[in-house]
Amino acid sequence: MKTSFRTIALVFGREFRAYFATPLAAVFLLVFLALSAGLAFFAGGFFERGQADLGPFFAWHPWLFLILMPAIGMRLWADERRSGVIELLMTLPVRAHEVVIGKFLAGWAFTAVALVLTMSFWLVTLYLGSPDNGIVAASYIGSFLMAGAFLAISACVSAMTKNQVIAFILAAIVSFLLVMSGTNLVLAALRGWAPAFVVDLVQSLSFITNFDRLTRGVLEAPAVILFVSTIVLALWINVQVVDAKKAA
Amino acid sequence: MQLVQASGLVKTFSRLRAVDGVSLEVSRGEVVGFLGPNGAGKSTTMKMLTGFLEPDAGTASIAGHDVFADPIAARRRLGYLPEGAPAYGDMTVADFLAFVGRMRGLANSALGERLAEMVERVNLAAVWNRPIDALSKGFKRRVGIAQALIHDPEVLILDEPTDGLDPNQKHDMRELISAIAPGKAIVISTHILEEVEAICSRVVIIDEGRVVADATPSALLDAAAVDGRRPTLEAVFRSITGSKAA
Numbered sequence: 026m027k028t029s030f031r032t033i034a035l036v037f038g039r040e041f042r043a044y045f046a047t048p049l050a051a052v053f054l055l056v057f058l059a060l061s062a063g064l065a066f067f068a069g070g071f072f073e074r075g076q077a078d079l080g081p082f083f084a085w086h087p088w089l090f091l092i093l094m095p096a097i098g099m100r101l102w103a104d105e106r107r108s109g110v111i112e113l114l115m116t117l118p119v120r121a122h123e124v125v126i127g128k129f130l131a132g133w134a135f136t137a138v139a140l141v142l143t144m145s146f147w148l149v150t151l152y153l154g155s156p157d158n159g160i161v162a163a164s165y166i167g168s169f170l171m172a173g174a175f176l177a178i179s180a181c182v183s184a185m186t187k188n189q190v191i192a193f194i195l196a197a198i199v200s201f202l203l204v205m206s207g208t209n210l211v212l213a214a215l216r217g218w219a220p221a222f223v224v225d226l227v228q229s230l231s232f233i234t235n236f237d238r239l240t241r242g243v244l245e246a247p248a249v250i251l252f253v254s255t256i257v258l259a260l261w262i263n264v265q266v267v268d269a270k271k272a273a
Numbered sequence: 274m275q276l277v278q279a280s281g282l283v284k285t286f287s288r289l290r291a292v293d294g295v296s297l298e299v300s301r302g303e304v305v306g307f308l309g310p311n312g313a314g315k316s317t318t319m320k321m322l323t324g325f326l327e328p329d330a331g332t333a334s335i336a337g338h339d340v341f342a343d344p345i346a347a348r349r350r351l352g353y354l355p356e357g358a359p360a361y362g363d364m365t366v367a368d369f370l371a372f373v374g375r376m377r378g379l380a381n382s383a384l385g386e387r388l389a390e391m392v393e394r395v396n397l398a399a400v401w402n403r404p405i406d407a408l409s410k411g412f413k414r415r416v417g418i419a420q421a422l423i424h425d426p427e428v429l430i431l432d433e434p435t436d437g438l439d440p441n442q443k444h445d446m447r448e449l450i451s452a453i454a455p456g457k458a459i460v461i462s463t464h465i466l467e468e469v470e471a472i473c474s475r476v477v478i479i480d481e482g483r484v485v486a487d488a489t490p491s492a493l494l495d496a497a498a499v500d501g502r503r504p505t506l507e508a509v510f511r512s513i514t515g516s517k518a519a
């Protein structure tokens with residue numbers, strides 16, 4: 026597959042700057058910081074535990090991201106369709122996968138900015154005691170990968186509609202299912218009738234279960250593979266959707 | 274070689290046959306006025322010529338490159354103004370044109386020259402650093418035209434380029450198109466018939482997805498002449514396409 030990295034870089038640059046073109050970026054970053062801090066401190070019992078560890082902070086990430094990543098991803102393609110810019114973009118001498126990758130990386134980089142800002146919490150734990158920095162590093166990597174998977178799904182869904190609100194809702198639903206697939210609620214409902222391998226499969230796809238493994242400090246291959254392959258698969262579908270459904 | 278070559282283009286939307294077997298050839302130096310009533314299928318045809326929309330049947334090529342088999346090569350030689358002149362509203366005019374230029378492969382040195390030329394030829398100096406969202410309709414259209422011209426392409430497909438321009442700008446735009454026409458093949462859709470007479474070397478009229486006339490403006494008028502008196506282009510347009518509307 027021929028690929029122009031220059032095109033990817035140009036799309037990345039445009040899209041990354043577009044996040045900061047409106048005050049929305051600042052609002053988003055503030056909300057993300059406030060929510061992740063608030064949930065960790067008040068709902069996660071960060072203080073009561075009396076330990077210098079970021080577990081309560083990371084534990085909320087699957088739930089935070091299942092809302093926030095669709096918010097970051099929804100405009101990537103839906104807005105292009107609504108405004109008609111997709112017609113201009115896809116008649117430039119570029120390949121669909123270059124644009125798909127450039128846009129995804131821009132959203133992912135924006136997510137990285139949000140995560141880097143939360144490192145202030147880590148500084149607090151450093152001040153309070155001595156956190157296990159290996160665990161912190163593994164958790165951050167896991168969180169970034171999981172965010173990427175949610176984002177790729179959101180970008181893909183965004184390519185299917187010209188309505189950002191619909192893109193947001195659909196992406197949040199798909200993300201919610203992936204988070205919930207590891208909970209007892211879902212597994213119990215399946216156990217009644219589905220064959221065992223289906224139950225195992227659903228459980229192994231769970232974002233929560235896999236993310237939990239990573240936050241325990243081991244960069245386990247299956248968890249990393251799950252998130253990375255979700256990203257690859259979602260972006261591949263994204264390319265097919267853009268190629269097949271150019272006109273609105 | 275024809276710079277634009279399309280044969281038997283067909284596009285059906287659910288039940289509606291928007292384009293029904295349109296063929297078109299445009300050679301270097303020609304400016305084709307693409308006319309037809311609202312909904313005749315002009316924009317849909319142009320979307321297929323540019324490779325944006327896949328036809329149900331038929332083929333299209335730009336400068337000898339099939340728009341589907343060899344899309345990148347075809348698109349390199351093409352400048353396209355889509356209907357409504359879409360653009361990234363959050364970008365300034367300067368940033369947007371630089372982005373399109375770079376995406377079209379212009380290196381920084383060439384890009385600078387081309388941007389300077391666009392400022393002058395399309396009269397964009399007054400809005401150069403304004404976000405596109407904040408521009409009036411006419412200026413937006415001009416940004417769309419500049420975007421199509423930025424890489425000095427051989428083939429230009431412009432969907433209603435003068436819609437929303439003031440009389441001075443319309444005049445300037447016609448001068449610009451006439452000035453660049455000799456080296457290019459240009460297809461312009463428009464509802465302004467005086468424009469066709471001013472700049473087009475050929476008129477193609479479509480109605481309900483079919484080509485109903487394809488001739489030079491004067492041949493078209495001669496053919497419709499009664500007692501040696503030529504009707505206006507508007508009268509010809511109406512008599513060819515107006516039967517059901519009347």
Ligand SMILES: Nc1ncnc2c1ncn2[C@@H]1O[C@H](COP(=O)(O)OP(=O)(O)OP(=O)(O)O)[C@@H](O)[C@H]1O
Pocket residue numbers: 272273286287289291309310311312313314315316317318
């Ligand atoms: N994406 C679409 N889905 C369904 N129908 C469409 C779509 N695009 C165009 N059409 C229909 O195809 C027909 C031709 O539309 P087109 O936009 O090509 O006309 P046009 O000649 O450009 O008209 P105008 O002068 O108003 O710009 C119209 O009846 C239109 O409603």
Ligand SMILES: [Mg+2]
Pocket residue numbers: 315316317356432
């Ligand atoms: Mg049209």
